[in-house]
Amino acid sequence: METGAKKKKIMIRVRDLRKEYRLKDDTVVALKRINLDIEQGEICCIFGTSGSGKSTLLNQLAGLEKPTFGDVYIRGVAVTRLSEKELAEFRQKHIGFVFQSYNLLPFMNAAENVAVPLMFRGVSKRERMKKSAAILKKVGLANRLNHYPKQMSGGQQQRVGIARAFIAHPDVVFADEPTGNLDSKTTIEVMEMIKSFARRFNQTIVLVTHDPELAQYADRIVTLVDGRIVNDTKSIKNDTVKGEANEQAI
Ligand SMILES: Nc1ncnc2c1ncn2[C@@H]1O[C@H](COP(=O)(O)OP(=O)(O)O)[C@@H](O)[C@H]1O
Ligand SMILES: [Mg+2]
Numbered sequence: 484m485e486t487g488a489k490k491k492k493i494m495i496r497v498r499d500l501r502k503e504y505r506l507k508d509d510t511v512v513a514l515k516r517i518n519l520d521i522e523q524g525e526i527c528c529i530f531g532t533s534g535s536g537k538s539t540l541l542n543q544l545a546g547l548e549k550p551t552f553g554d555v556y557i558r559g560v561a562v563t564r565l566s567e568k569e570l571a572e573f574r575q576k577h578i579g580f581v582f583q584s585y586n587l588l589p590f591m592n593a594a595e596n597v598a599v600p601l602m603f604r605g606v607s608k609r610e611r612m613k614k615s616a617a618i619l620k621k622v623g624l625a626n627r628l629n630h631y632p633k634q635m636s637g638g639q640q641q642r643v644g645i646a647r648a649f650i651a652h653p654d655v656v657f658a659d660e661p662t663g664n665l666d667s668k669t670t671i672e673v674m675e676m677i678k679s680f681a682r683r684f685n686q687t688i689v690l691v692t693h694d695p696e697l698a699q700y701a702d703r704i705v706t707l708v709d710g711r712i713v714n715d716t717k718s719i720k721n722d723t724v725k726g727e728a729n730e731q732a733i
Contacts, residue, residue: 491522491523491524491525492522492523493520493521493522493523494521494522494523494524494525494557494558494654494655494687495519495520495521495544495555495556495557495655495687495689496519496520496521496555496556496557496559497517497518497519497520497543497544497553497554497555497556498518498553498554498555498556499516499517499518499552499553499554500514500516500517500518500540500543500550500552500553500554500555501514501515501516501517501550501551501552501553502514502536502539502543502548502550502551502710503551512710513536513539513710514536514539514540514543514550514710515709515710515711516553516711517540517553517710517711517712518712519705519712519715521687521689521703522687523654523685523687524681524682524685524686524687525687525688525702525703526678526681526687526688526690526700526701526702526703527687527688527689527690527701527702527703527704527705528690528691528692528697528698528700528701528703528704528705529541529689529690529691529692529705529707530692530693530695530698530704530705530706530707531693531706531707531708532693532708533693535707535708535709535710536707536709536710537659537691537692537693537707538659538691539710540691540707541657541659541689541691543555543563544557544562544657544689545562545574545578545580545657546562546563546565546570546573546574549563550563557573557577557578557654557655558577558654560573575600575603575604576604576653577653577654577655578653578654578655578656578657579600579647579648579649579651579653579655579656579657580648580656580657580658581641581644581645581648581656581657581658581659581661581677582644582658582659582661583659583660583661583663583664584664585632585637585640585641585643585644585664586644587632587640587643587644587647588632589631589632589633590631591631592628592629592630592631593619593624593627593628593629593630593631593632593635593643594612594615594616594619594628594629595615596632596643596647597615597618597619597643597646597647597650598611598612598614598615598650599647600647600650600651600653601614601615601650601651604651614650615628615646615650616628618646618649618650619643619646621646622642622643622645622646622676623642624639624642624643624646627639627643637664637665637669638665638666638669638672638673641661641662641664641665641669641673642672642673642676644661645661645673645676645677645680649680649684649686652684652686653686654686654687655686655687655688655689656677656681656686656687656688656689657688657689657691658677658688658689658690658691659691660691660692660693661673661674661677661690662674662692662694662697667696670696670697674697674700675700677690677700678700688701698718699718701718702717702718703715703716703717703718704716704718
């Protein structure tokens, strides 16, 4: 559905991002001058080996950590400059997360876990439960609404996690190694699910992985080595896009 002339909206803008971790007598520079624009509706994979800075980048993008230098804008808002309270509100409105370890609340059943983001939006309990049941049906868990996390398999828990991330239709969903604990068949199911939700509502996905198989689900693969972007490739047309991309640095 490439229209060519139509200009896409930038959803995430990263400018001169740097992150240092100060240790006792050492400083780790985890991100070095990252510049990146991610379009609305894009499924963007942050790809790289362990220790390359993927999770650090995701944490700065999502406002979970403050960078040492530089800024991240989501929908034009400098999330790097928001207070903790403003950030929490911004996240509740605009951002969803899928975690490798699922991060479901153990004392809530599947339906209640999925409904949590709607609670923050003031949706009535009745409506929350209706929506939660509907989306759990979509991820194939209509018969698991009352199950607690420990009563479900890893794949089922992750499907609950996906339903929770998407239920309030956030603009951006961040996923850090979302299939890291799943077998290969379940991995495919989970990735197909993330992709189809994102496409339906033109949502932006930032997917962190070290797995080249997973990267294939993305529209674009941004490769990190030692905290720098060394390659930035649109996967469908397989053309390298602008910017910091530097093939030689790989
Ligand atoms: N909280 C921290 N304190 C100190 N060093 C850290 C911290 N988090 C990450 N690092 C370091 O930053 C680098 C990038 O880490 P990370 O972003 O977790 O990589 P990846 O997710 O690609 O495996 C690594 O060298 C790691 O040791
Ligand atoms: Mg990581």
